[in-house]
Amino acid sequence: MNVRPISGASVDARGRGGTGLLALILGVLLLAVTACGGGGGAGSGSAGDGKGEDAGGTEAKQSQAVVSIAPKDGTKAVDTSGALKVSAAKGKLTEVKVKDAKGTEIAGKITGGGASWTPSTHLAAGTRYTVHAVAKDSEDRTAAEDSSFTTLTPKNTFIGTFTPEDGSKVGVGMPFSVRFSRGITHPEDVEKAISIKTEPAVEVAGHWFGNDRLDFRPEKYWASGTKVTVKLNLDGVEGRDGVYGKQDKTVSFTIGRNQVSVVDAKKLTMKVTQDGKVVNTLRVTTGKAGYDTWNGQMVMSEKLTVTRMNGDTVGYGGEYDIKDVPHAIRLTTSGTFLHGNYWGGDAFGNYRASHGCVGLRDVKGGYDGDAPAAWFFNHSMIGDVVVVKNSDDATVAPDNGLNGWNMSWAKWKA
Known part of the structure; x- marks a missing residue:
């Protein structure tokens, strides 16, 4: 009976079958499967054991701190005083930056052990502000919030005319006197918006005459040579209900001989x-x-x-x-x-x-x-x-x- 060899099989010339070669091929294939798919041994992860994360790390957890900014993002016609507030829940504020369109930062303080932040001064009218606030939770994980808003544009305004003039040299008795174009019913807010710096330093206090004039002077006549710088930060100050200042000006003068x-x-x-x-x-x-x-x-x-x-x-x-x-x-x-x-x-x-x-x-x-x-x-x-x-x-x-x-x-x- 004549028999043909099976296609693809090898026949030993000495009459022995291909059993050894077949075993070798099966062994190589098994090794390849083990290397690619894993053997499910101890310490390995698989689709069915619920351990899908990377073996070298753990999944990051989100900060529990929650930052809140008022007014809400995109709000317009915001009041220049009292409306801006930043707070943190389940954490503490670590950074708050408020800037106007020119990049000027608004001063403020974090209070309540990190619970809140409020500005130290009023805001300017008709101005867009951006807010960036950062807080951390008890595990030092960070949360941040960004927002922007625009303050109101007032219909009624006031200004202050003043003496002495910027750049002048004056005698030792010269006060800095401001006369307002409208009667002021919120004098504390207006006076707070006017700051005076002197070189050498001396205490300077303001006094109201009626509701439209505010004078500043030291206890005694100025010392000769004193340099006085006055910052009129009146833009956005509500001097009376619905009437806002519109000045932001710096005035400097020098005291001459006595x-x-x-x-x-x-x-x-x-x-x-x-x-x-x-x-x-x-x-x-x-x-x-x-x-x-x-x-x-x-x-x-x-x-x-x-x-x-x-x-x-x-x-x-x-x-x-x-x-x-x-x-x-x-x-x-x-x-x-x-x-x-x-x-x-x-x-x-x-x-x-x-x-x-x-x-x-x-x-x-x-x-x-x-x-x-x-x-x-x-x-x-x-x-x-x-x-x-x-x-x-x-x-x-x-x-x-x-x-x-x-x-x-x-x-x-x-």
Whole structure:
């Protein structure tokens, strides 16, 4: 019987079958299956044993801390005060950054042991802000939240006009005085938005005169050479219900030499001192009976080379109208000046002849630089102090001009 070999099988030439070769092939295939699929031995993972994570690590757990930001992301017309708050639950805040569109960061504090954050100041009006807040839970795992919002654009606003001017040099009595265009009913918020820094450092306090004027000064006259920087951060401050400030301005001024001039209304003299030394003694005339000159400390607020003085403007209608008063220096809002006088005859040093002003001898037109009035005018600057004593009148009111020095420091700060 003839027999053909089976296709694909090998026959030993010496008559032995392929049993050994077949066993070898099966062994190789088994090894390959074991290497690719795993053998299910101890320490290995499989689809059926519930151990699918990587053998070298563990699955990261999410932080339990929850960060909340108010107002909600995308909110518009947000109030400039009281609306912005950041808080954390099941964790503690570690970082809060609030910035405007220019990248300026808003100061604030984390309080309550990390439970909340609030800004230290108001926000500007009509401004977009971004918030980035980070908190950590008890296992030091981090959670973060980002948000943005836009503050309201007010319909009604106010500004403050101020003295002295930016970049000016002034005398030692000059307060920083702000007059507001609208009456203020939230004075604490407005005053908090005005900061003053001095070099050298000195305590400066503000005082309100009515509801539209705020003056700042130190306890005593400024020291010569003091540099004063005022930050008017009024943009967004609600000065009265529904009325917001719209100023963000920095003002700087420097204090010049110390000049204080003392007028004695009985002796009719004025001693001019600079840095504590008498540099000149001038003869003056003051207010006659019934028109006495105010007593007290008065600060120069305006210098006019020539001006018109009309009695109608101060309630003395028809008594005088002098169109060319030379070398006039304003001391009060109500109309008290220290000025040149060319019509006074021999009154200077001899008798009281004015309607309340302090007069110095001068010439018509003020051309004589050696006249007492011209000398004093040329040696004076805005902010210098004139003190009147021994007059029969009362002390000038602190708000009549820049004359808050007539109020005690305790009352000024009260």
